[in-house]
Amino acid sequence: MLALWRSTIGKKAVMAVTGLAMLLFLIAHMLGNLKIFFGREEFDEYAHWLRTVGTPVLHNAWFLWISRALLVVCVVLHIVSAYQLSRRDLSARPKGYAHRLRPTASYATNTMRFGGIILALFIIYHLLDLTALVANPNGVEGAVYDNVVADFQHWYIALAYIVAMLALCLHIAHGFWSAARTLGAVSSATRARVYKAVAGTLALIISVGFLATPIGVMSGLVD
Amino acid sequence: MKVTLRIWRQSGPDESGKLVDYQMDDVNPDMSFLEMLDVLNERLILNGEAPVAFDHDCREGICGSCGMVINGMPHGPQTLTTTCQLHMRTFSDGDVIVVEPWRSAAFPIIKDLVVDRTAFDRIIQSGGYISVATGSAPEAHSQLVPKPDADLAFENAECIGCGACVAACPNGSSMLFVSAKVSHLNVLPQGQPERETRVLRMVEAMDLEGFGGCTNTGECTNACPKGIPQASIARLNREYLRASLSGRR
Amino acid sequence: MSEIITNGAGTAPIGYTVGEDLVDRAAPDGPIETRWTRRKFAAKLVNPANRRKHRIIVVGTGLAGASAGATLGEQGYKVIQFCYQDSPRRAHSIAAQGGINAAKNYRNDGDSVRRLFYDTIKGGDFRARESNVHRLAEVSVQIIDQCVAQGVPFAREYSGLLDTRSFGGVQVQRTFYARGQTGQQLLLGAYQALSRQIDAGNVEMHPRTEMLDLIVIDGRARGIIARDLVTGKVSTYMADAVVLATGGYGNVFYLSTNAKNSNASAIWRACKRGAYMANPCYTQIHPTCIPRSGDHQSKLTLMSESLRNDGRIWVPKKAGDTRPPDQIPEHERDYYLERIYPSFGNLVPRDIASRAAKNVCDEGRGVGPGGLGVYLDFADAIRRMGEDKVREKYGNLFEMYERITGENPYKVPMRIYPAIHYTMGGLWVDYDLQSTVPGLFVIGEANFSDHGANRLGASALMQGLADGYFVLPPVIGNYLAQAKLVPADVDSPEAREAYDRSTERLERLLAVNGDRTPDSFHRELGQLLWDYCGMARNEAGLRKALARIPELREEFWQRVKVPGTGAELNQSLEKANRISDFLEFAELLCLDALHRAESCGGHFREESQTPDGEALRDDENFAYAAAWEFTGVGSPPVLHREQLKFEEVHLAQRSYA
């Protein structure tokens, strides 16, 4: 197992698995977010449910904490791997080419590192904003709906979220199909096209789903 | 036709290098790229200058000796073609052609366009073979190989070990090279007994050489003169993960 | 015992003396079928525990060298191996396309060891040694087993069984192949086996290292001098035996299908140390190569001979007709092979097709740049089978042609021209593959052994692997077990002398600082040989060449310009060094061609032909292998004849009627 973690392929597999786990989380998260369109009550109730789900088998909010812990582990492993691999990759080509061409690979592919950093920064901000509430204009515990709406009434906060979601879209578009390949699933050129299409669709659905909230608030659909 | 060559000149491994311009006034479009460099070198020798060092041997696109990055593309603009098979008719009159060596930490420059690719040999030495002592082989027909497997093995065995994949990859990764050999040997029935050790050892050797990791950009496949498919990398990953989890060593 | 034969032309007397006949004492007598078995049984063995104490130098990593290094390493010897490329995998064997013969008889079409033996002797125009050829046919079967077990991806049928095809000059389908890359796949198999031994510490590999000289102590080969091509450092390597597997010398012609850096240096310098050079005039010319496109041409590329199955060869009837092919009407075209050889047509054997092409070009009817080419036209085939069918059959060849020439062969007829392709001659070896210097073994294309005056298609790969995997290992053990060698010293006078000779020669090359590039000499030498010692040879021409070569050599040492120093990667120096050897070797090549006043196989003397232009052998006077002893540059060599006995096969005139 240690050998696996030490190898480039093993680390990449860790990134793929953690990435896919985060992706699952994001799908659930995004679907949950959409409840905002059904009004304050339902949304707050949903947020409350998140803290009670799993009871009575688990103690109050344990499920939430376990999920959070797993997510943190994923994020940390993902970032550590990304960092270590990126350092390795950069030092594998100490001197670049004088005649540089536009890469033939897609924009999404070539912005994984940059996009990842944006996402990391976003995650921190996002937690401060809506979990810890220290960066939220409303910042009332339990008043999840109001906190969200308060956010997107400020254009710069909305912009931050929109940019992050676009970055997420790109990250998933390459990430999903790349993960499939990393885990050994893409065994032919035809399959590659299928996986690419699935990745694109998934990226689009998730980012549109997330973007619906800030846009909904800004357009007055949600208030 | 006339072209301007802008060639990386570096007199030794530890020297600093630079791009130097050479004017070529009388280029025959039927010349191969290397023949054009031959003409340049003859001129440089007579002028008392150092000729441009570059690796080449078969000039038929099969030995894998030649290799230079031409206008940012390993082996130049023509797909599925090695430098030695690239012809000047691919270029236009008046072109400026930038010629650089493979750039990779694992392929240190020896001189001008010549790099040290022995890292590839060490990877093969670590496990890129089927162990069969001379004379101990069973009758060739004692083991049948389904044609699709034989064809798949062949497709991967076509790799000429030129290093264009490493030169093209933004991470300087050698995954395509390693995946071609692992695919070739691991799909054949003869390769089964060493299936796990082979891939584990080869990946370990590859990492030791200082190549980067794969981020599935596909630049390697695009540059490969033999068209080794990117799917081979997926197979390498699969073989490696499978072998790691199998607990064999 | 010796007679001086001089040619009278030129300033220096060019000739040779005749020494004692040479006899191969290593081959056992008796029934040919069991000779090899008996030889192996009679061979002394080296105890496995003692093998590590024996160092063996192997120069070359082609099919012959790589297979030998891998096998000797496996057996426990300490192998020190060299090649000039940056990796052993790049030896020129990699370029072989067509296939490899083996008497497996998987087709049940009447093949057998005996038939392969017979075909090879006959194909070689009765100038090879029967014992060797029979052994080659015997071990051919094992080669396929070995390679398949190594994972060589030979072509297979849907049943999962190995596919075979037929190849020129034989009537059975015994050629195993891996698409058009058989040499590559076989070499990678051997290279991988070698790599395994390198990893195990049994083989010490020195890539980018070129052999400069052979060290002979007390009459035995005990080491080599070699130059690290990266640092320029010249070093001495000692061993108990030396194996040369350095390939053919076709590049003496400058333009050939060989790799650019293929050379004769290793075998020539061994020859200068006492190993006899046999039959250098046996060179093979391949009829279907892509013609040169101009003076810049640096090498020639082979196109598979299979193209002649459907393509029709023609030239304009009128000399100097420069119209594009589609404007030359049918009745003004000369389909000369179909005209001269109505029964075989375009499918006449290699040498005949080559000579016919040369003849029409000499008449001024050649096509393309310089008039050195003939058309290979697929228009009829496309009309008959449709373009798709043609594409299916020859698509990759057509693509290759288009990549090189820029012409679309579906629209414009291909142009082809013969080129030097293979050299049957090489260092003389006995049945044990040992040269006249004890302890010096020569394998693969570098020796003269198995192909006589002409090699059959798909037999060189077979020979290289037979030598390396199966023949050399047992016989070299026999030598080591008996030789009673004392340790050889890097500081021995012989080693020092060889070192000094090598470094002095490099220094001399660097010191000339003249006004001509090394390549300019190589081109001139190549043209000279091609003109006078190429596809067709005659006395006057050969004498002309023999007069000119020493002059050219003289000029080379006066005017060559080699930039840079010896203490760095210096490709001009490498080149000049190789060319300096070609300039010496070429003389022997022409002399051998002059002395052999018969035609046989690849050696065609215009004076000796049948009325319909076939090669006419003279078995009475020339049924021998000519082994030449070196006596000094420019001084007459000594000819030693090894008389060839034909006990199994009857001497007969080759016929294509």
Ligand SMILES: Cc1cc2nc3c(=O)[nH]c(=O)nc-3n(C[C@H](O)[C@H](O)[C@H](O)COP(=O)(O)OP(=O)(O)OC[C@H]3O[C@@H](n4cnc5c(N)ncnc54)[C@H](O)[C@@H]3O)c2cc1C
């Ligand atoms: C284009 C082409 C197609 C062919 N097709 C076929 C075919 O279909 N079937 C067939 O049977 N045969 C074919 N042949 C012939 C066959 O490929 C060769 O005869 C055979 O591969 C020679 O193998 P080898 O091991 O003797 O030498 P090579 O493969 O030539 O290897 C020579 C080795 O010696 C080393 N070397 C040379 N000089 C020195 C030196 N001075 N110091 C150190 N190292 C040195 C080189 O580095 C190299 O490793 C073909 C040949 C050509 C050129």
Ligand code: HEM
């Ligand atoms: C926390 C901040 C993040 C950083 C710094 C980051 C960084 C990276 C990097 C550098 C890569 C490798 C790029 C490549 O293959 O070219 C990567 C891959 C990936 N990321 Fe992220 N990422 C982050 C967040 C996320 C999130 C939130 C997800 C969830 C959707 C995710 C999913 C993936 C996936 C699936 C991959 C592909 C793994 C593979 O190629 O096998 N990442 N990430």
Ligand code: FES
């Ligand atoms: S020189 Fe051999 S592949 Fe280009």
